[in-house]
Amino acid sequence: MIPLLGNLIFYLTLFFIIIFYLGWGKKILLQDQILLYLIYLGGIVPFLLLVMGFAISDFSILNVIQNSYIDDPLFYKITSVWGSHEGSILLWIFLINFFGIVFLRSNNNLQIHKQIIFISSLFILYLLLSSNPFVYVENSSEIDGLGLNPILQHVLFVIHPPTLFLGYIGLIIPFVLASHILATKDFSKKFFKQMLFWSKISWFFLTFGIVLGSYWAYSELGWGGWWFWDPVENISLIPWLLNTALIHSLQVSIKNDQLKLWSLNLALYSFISAVFGTFLVRSNLIVSVHSFATDPLRGLFLVVIIGYLFLVTIRLNIKSIIHFNQDTFSLVSKESFLLLNNIFFIAAALTVFIGTVYPLFSELFFQSSVSVGAPYYNFAFNMLMAPIILLMAFAPQISWSKHENRNNKIWITIIAAGCVSMLTFFYFSNFYFAIAIFIAAPIIIQSIVVIFKKFNKDLRFYSQWLAHLSIAIFIIAAVFTEQFDQEENFIFEKEGKSELLMNNGNSLILKNIKDTLFSNYQEILVEVSIINHQQEYILTPSKNIYQPSGQITNEVSTINQWLNQYYATISTIESDRVAINLVYKPLINLLWISSILLVFSIFLSIIKRR
């Protein structure tokens, strides 16, 4: 029933879209507005149908068989919807239409919605032709389902992909707005303000999604890190960087009518980069932990969609470039600093992009395969980010158009930061951490100074203040964690001691090994405790063996000590010995706190609009 209904609705929606494009709405007695609502609903309902199919374990749907297991908890049954390629494309369509229908309330310009619908229809075609989740299976009453990939069975996974997708697809509104502005050459501020609002919405979800993904990798994959420069992480970072640049350049466009073409192009390319990222993952061109089983047709179709978006962008640029005046502004002004910000962000986005696709490129042209990983990005990306973060401290205080007031205490701040960083260098004798302090300290100093100077400013000021401050805290926490984490391996033999000494003098005690059976997995749990000043901290890392696939996952166990954390995983477990990997991660919690503050800061600036 559900497969039939899902397909039917999609075909009906395509039919309505054609009618809408031909302008025949009136002929079949439907107003354009109502037709629009019908089309948007047509993109929304199938997703809900599939959710229902998963919830009731309707095994007449092939997708449900492949990605869900009859004994899975309801919660995971529902999240299995976006565990597969087909389901996530369906989610993508759902979100495009969801944004469309929400956007319809604030802007009912038919031309803009025409474009949203066109993009949506491309994805619907893509879904129907190459990755249809509504495939009917006969005689399926005896099937129990193959189960969701166990790595994905985690609370964070429930919210991570939809949040990230909300961020990606939120970029569609700036995209269509920008192309509308370029096509009609109507540069009214209203459009730019709407664009800013929507790019902030998207930024909120993107940031939140990336943080969630990072936390998921940290707490679920059990690799012990929070950022791996995995290709899929990279391609979520590219739209983020471009969107960050967009938010900053839009300030200039709105405030004094400059950098308009620049902003519009950023809006266009942000969305393209989001779609391109999806293409890279789905086409299986790059190897990543997020790989989906794929076939070439899927990649090809996404190339068509990207090609379309690209053509729109280029055509609009060529047609409208003569309508722009030359932007000029004085060298020391807020505009120029925001432009500098943009330059660095775009360069960083391009660097990440090039690093991600370089292995492909190298294989094609040099016939040599190469891996580009953390060492490269840590060098190139940080190199580009360091100057921009140093700028972050001072740029907000510089006035628009021309900066006259020269007696702001830039030098004092820089010298103070230099002194602090020198002290840290001598205290911790770590070069990287000293550099991190040097670039982050000015922001913190300026933030404190500013908050005392301007007390009764509006919410927008606080959101910007908090965003910059949390970035500074994030940098300090991130560099500290990376530089000062301590990893130790402990092997408990069956006949040997059950107490081992740690490097810092504390002792680690093996207490218990438990074997428990749950509804869809078997859990082997090892209980160890750290004795520190007569206080006992218990860690319970485990290995889960999932049914029916037999796949094994590592479950991490952590103990917080204020901002620091002990992070334990089982590295091997055999009948006669257990090896425990224990990592001490200083300041890791500060990293998560600052990330959440960053997300909260953009939330502040969104709600300031009534």
Next chain:
Amino acid sequence: MKILKSIYNLFFVIFFSLFINIALANVNQLNDYYKTIRCLVCEGQSIQESDTEFAINLKEQIQKKYDSGMDLKTINQELINIYGEEISFNPSNNHFILWFLPLLILVIIFFLVRNKYRKN
């Protein structure tokens, strides 16, 4: 103007010192070195993170060689000879384009937008 010039100078100093530092820095901890070696049977993990047989064996081999007094540079070269360049997450100097691109991009963008600034 003066302030901006000083800020640029400062950037330069930071860039320069970072470059020097990275050029001189040796990966002296084995654990950090593991992070730069790709686990070839996994999808994008380094051998430090992975607990597959391949990763464990490779780690043991590297540990043995390291303990016998071989330096990490030679070990790295040996691994590349055996497994190909894919094994290292750190692209070699053959790929110097990759390493210079970020700087090149920055210069190009600066060049493109330079006349946005009013000259006075």
